[in-house]
Amino acid sequence: GQSLEQPSEVTAVEGAIVQINCTYQTSGFYGLSWYQQHDGGAPTFLSYNGLDGLEETGRFSSFLSRSDSYGYLLLQELQMKDSASYFCAVRDNQGGKLIFGQGTELSVKP
């Protein structure tokens, strides 16, 4: 079967660093994406890793290890506005079809 595992909740304080892990088991693998969703809103794309290694975009970085079927999203200098749900998603074929994890709810405290 196809499955993605990520923690359901993470809490951190403003200014800290937090890492959200994602492990996957899928029939095909072409890349790992991360999405952010604020309460009641639409998911928005954060990053994509097609190859092993680290991708950095401002305060956010994403890492992939295909041999370990594992990736993570790293959020630095946390701000209150980063409180949201974060989803990892596997691109499982050459098209754009994604399989989403169940999401990690991040709470940033003052």
Add this chain to the structure above:
Amino acid sequence: NAGVTQTPKFQVLKTGQSMTLQCAQDMNHNSMYWYRQDPGMGLRLIYYSASEGTTDKGEVPNGYNVSRLNKREFSLRLESAAPSQTSVYFCASSAAGGLGEQYFGPGTRLTVT
């Protein structure tokens, strides 16, 4: 540039009623998708269209039909709504291949009583 638009934003149906959710994108994307999201859950793919003229089932297609009307528009139809279809429905689009980047509409909040 409106991106991805969806109508309606909210809808309440009685069991057995039918309705069509509309989605349009103005980014000239080839691929379009319909997801449902239940409380505390991730997004589950209902149907997708890799390109104009093609549609394929996703993870949870039962009870739904789709039409890729043209490159811009992709509709989702519930023929006989059931309470289990109460959910938030998101439409998304991506360029061909997409590299994992999809653009989502604002969602339709559907309640079936």
